Amino acid sequence: MMVSSLMVTDFSLVWMLIAIPAVMAGLLLSLGKVTNSFGHFLATLAPLASFTLAVMYFLDLWGKPVGERTVDIPLYTWISSGSWQIEAGLLIDPLSILFVLLITGVGSLIHIYSLGYMAHDPHRRRFFAYLNLFIAAMLLLVLANNYLVLFVGWEGVGLASYLLISFWQEKPSAAAAGKKAFIVNRVGDMGLLIAAFTMLAMFSSTSFVDVSAGADMLSPGWATFIGIMLLVGACGKSAQVPLQSWLLDAMEGPTPVSALIHAATMVTAGVYLVVRSGAIFEQSPIAQLAVAIVGTVTLLVGAWIGCSKDDIKKVLAGSTMSQIGYMMLAAGIGPAGYAFAIFHLLTHGFFKANMFLGAGSVMHATNDDVDMRHYGALRQVLPITFVTFAMGYLAIIGFPMFAGFYSKDHIIEAAFHGQPILGVLALIGAGVTAFYMTRLMMMTFFGQSRWRQGVHPHESPAVMWIPLVFLAIGSLIGGMALNSWIGSWLAPIGAEVGEHTSWLPAITPIGLITMAVVGCGVALGWLLFKKDIPDTAPQKVSIFTTIGRNDLFGDVVNDYAVVKPAELLSRAVATTDEKGITPGIEGFGRFVETLGTKLRVIQNGYVRTYGLTMVIGIVFLGLFLLLSRLV
Amino acid sequence: MTSLYAVLAVILFTIGLIGFLIRRNALVVFMCVELMLNACNLLFVAFSSHHGVLDGQMAAFFVMVVAAAEVVIGLSIIVMITRTRRSTSVDAENVLKG
Numbered sequence: 111m112m113v114s115s116l117m118v119t120d121f122s123l124v125w126m127l128i129a130i131p132a133v134m135a136g137l138l139l140s141l142g143k144v145t146n147s148f149g150h151f152l153a154t155l156a157p158l159a160s161f162t163l164a165v166m167y168f169l170d171l172w173g174k175p176v177g178e179r180t181v182d183i184p185l186y187t188w189i190s191s192g193s194w195q196i197e198a199g200l201l202i203d204p205l206s207i208l209f210v211l212l213i214t215g216v217g218s219l220i221h222i223y224s225l226g227y228m229a230h231d232p233h234r235r236r237f238f239a240y241l242n243l244f245i246a247a248m249l250l251l252v253l254a255n256n257y258l259v260l261f262v263g264w265e266g267v268g269l270a271s272y273l274l275i276s277f278w279q280e281k282p283s284a285a286a287a288g289k290k291a292f293i294v295n296r297v298g299d300m301g302l303l304i305a306a307f308t309m310l311a312m313f314s315s316t317s318f319v320d321v322s323a324g325a326d327m328l329s330p331g332w333a334t335f336i337g338i339m340l341l342v343g344a345c346g347k348s349a350q351v352p353l354q355s356w357l358l359d360a361m362e363g364p365t366p367v368s369a370l371i372h373a374a375t376m377v378t379a380g381v382y383l384v385v386r387s388g389a390i391f392e393q394s395p396i397a398q399l400a401v402a403i404v405g406t407v408t409l410l411v412g413a414w415i416g417c418s419k420d421d422i423k424k425v426l427a428g429s430t431m432s433q434i435g436y437m438m439l440a441a442g443i444g445p446a447g448y449a450f451a452i453f454h455l456l457t458h459g460f461f462k463a464n465m466f467l468g469a470g471s472v473m474h475a476t477n478d479d480v481d482m483r484h485y486g487a488l489r490q491v492l493p494i495t496f497v498t499f500a501m502g503y504l505a506i507i508g509f510p511m512f513a514g515f516y517s518k519d520h521i522i523e524a525a526f527h528g529q530p531i532l533g534v535l536a537l538i539g540a541g542v543t544a545f546y547m548t549r550l551m552m553m554t555f556f557g558q559s560r561w562r563q564g565v566h567p568h569e570s571p572a573v574m575w576i577p578l579v580f581l582a583i584g585s586l587i588g589g590m591a592l593n594s595w596i597g598s599w600l601a602p603i604g605a606e607v608g609e610h611t612s613w614l615p616a617i618t619p620i621g622l623i624t625m626a627v628v629g630c631g632v633a634l635g636w637l638l639f640k641k642d643i644p645d646t647a648p649q650k651v652s653i654f655t656t657i658g659r660n661d662l663f664g665d666v667v668n669d670y671a672v673v674k675p676a677e678l679l680s681r682a683v684a685t686t687d688e689k690g691i692t693p694g695i696e697g698f699g700r701f702v703e704t705l706g707t708k709l710r711v712i713q714n715g716y717v718r719t720y721g722l723t724m725v726i727g728i729v730f731l732g733l734f735l736l737l738s739r740l741v
Numbered sequence: 742m743t744s745l746y747a748v749l750a751v752i753l754f755t756i757g758l759i760g761f762l763i764r765r766n767a768l769v770v771f772m773c774v775e776l777m778l779n780a781c782n783l784l785f786v787a788f789s790s791h792h793g794v795l796d797g798q799m800a801a802f803f804v805m806v807v808a809a810a811e812v813v814i815g816l817s818i819i820v821m822i823t824r825t826r827r828s829t830s831v832d833a834e835n836v837l838k839g
Contacts, residue, residue: 722762
């Protein structure tokens with residue numbers, strides 16, 4: 111290919127992708143107020159620079175023969191202890207480069223958007239520094255060549271997510287949401303760590319190459335164990351049932367954060383982990399099935415929650431859970447699903463970021479109101495937001511030729527071939543998705559205006575709608591652009607090439623059924639929500655709505671399963687300390703004090719007394735020596 | 742012969758001990774301590790001669806050196822106390838008590 115022959119691409123510089131945003135984050139955080147006036151522009155340049163590099167590497171890989179598209183870049187020996195040799199290294203291959211493009215591409219757009227969205231925030235510099243930190247950590251996560259380096263990135267994105275969810279830390283709810291996300295993620299991280307340690311024990315290495323090579327020799331029991339532990343890790347990071355509860359609260363963060371971290375990139379890390387660990391999962395049908403079931407359950411739970419919320423960001427958060435559920439389902443199907451999982455992940459990155467930023471634009475116009483019952487008829491005053499949001503909407507419901515149409519149909523079809531029951535559930539999920547997204551559109555952009563007093567909606571500035579336009583284009587053509595080559599592109603990482611090699615969708619019976627179900631969902635949504643929307647949420651609602659509004663009682667379950675026992679335990683510990691240990695220690699102290707007071711009297715100050723004591727002591731000592739001689 | 746030296750040493754030691762316990766004048770107490778030390782020295786030397794080895798004489802020299810050092814420090818303390826408190830009674834120095 112011409113492009114690559116012209117370019118001198120040096121793969122030893124891949125670390126620059128990570129270093130640029132990392133250094134920028136460090137600069138902004140350490141230089142302090144000096145960078146207040148221009149730091150956000152510098153921070154926006156960092157992901158753009160990484161994106162440019164990533165495009166160069168992508169084109170270079172594109173030009174290489176298929177067999178040479180995996181480039182391992184050793185950096186240095188990280189841990190050297192006895193027989194352990196753990197190398198820190200990076201890996202560029204067809205899978206990671208797609209992630210790098212998504213992270214830096216969508217990340218750049220969201221940085222630009224944030225220039226407008228966060229323009230008046232007093233802590234703008236800190237916000238941009240954290241965003242850069244996130245980009246760096248996420249790139250490290252996807253570029254790592256072994257599980258331990260991946261774990262460093264994994265924790266890094268967790269940290270950035272925590273910092274950004276509780277960015278408005280003066281709000282108690284935001285601070286609590288950040289903590290919740292961090293703590294729930296800890297459970298998942300434990301799973302990933304156990305998996306990595308088990309790999310170390312089994313293969314003496316955690317590098318992807320060694321693990322893939324050694325997976326064949328693994329006994330089924332160990333393969334299942336590692337697989338389940340990886341799944342626990344993926345559940346935590348990707349907000350899958352049963353570790354889903356943090357994602358809805360995470361919406362407390364600024365909206366660009368929700369778009370970047372809690373929709374487009376970080377929450378998809380679990381899918382990346384499962385696909386990357388394909389070799390392990392292929393050894394264990396049980397673990398694979400577990401992944402598929404977790405994905406299916408989550409896609410239904412997320413859709414259910416999405417149907418019942420009035421908070422626009424929470425609807426989108428529910429839908430994020432649901433879409434990641436689809437990806438997990440695809441990843442659980444096995445090699446036939448990997449490409450579709452990644453395909454859906456990429457298109458989802460576009461349309462979900464698009465809709466989140468659109469929601470941010472709506473909030474920007476309505477004084478940060480998130481209640482959809484206070485919207486209505488916004489399409490006239492926010493025309494650009496409306497059109498771009500509509501692109502995302504059509505993409506997520508799977509309208510023909512839009513991005514989600516290709517990727518989601520593939521997943522449903524693959525599910526039908528793999529596990530027909532899961533296929534049916536995924537199909538139902540698609541219908542529900544169409545329903546709640548239509549509800550969101552109707553309540554936000556159509557109907558009567560229900561704006562609060564003093565709210566004068568206005569279109570966002572160009573710096574905010576230009577990224578929206580780019581993402582809308584992605585939502586529109588992303589599917590068509592990727593459909594013809596993504597299957598064969600991902601073949602080197604174990605994905606099986608499907609027969610979908612054209613940019614045109616293949617018409618299949620399942621595809622037609624899916625379209626019909628989606629059509630029903632849209633029609634139902636339109637019929638139910640074209641009428642006037644009550645200003646406050648009705649209290650007399652069906653049991654389904656109540657359950658959905660309470661996030662399927664996920665928090666209640668956590669409360670009774672974890673929080674309450676932990677509280678009981680800590681209260682028991684406190685009581686033991688208070689009633690048992692403290693009096694004991696204090697009693698001993700008092701005893702020593704009393705003893706001292708009594709013994710003090712002996713010290714009367716007369717030299718003769720001391721002398722006498724000494725003499726008596728010596729006499730006793732002498733007697734003791736004499737007697738011991740005699741005996 | 743040695744037994745006579747031993748008896749003498751015990752008598753000297755007992756005199757020193759009783760003096761140390763009952764006398765109040767700091768200087769006399771001090772002299773009594775010296776007397777006890779020298780009683781010990783006498784025993785050392787006597788037994789050294791009795792056994793025909795030099796270990797006891799060595800020990801006696803050590804005791805003398807230590808006694809000399811002790812005298813220097815002890816006397817200077819007594820002199821300082823006498824100057825400040827106008828008394829040489831050991832019972833007057835009873836402020837160091839619990």
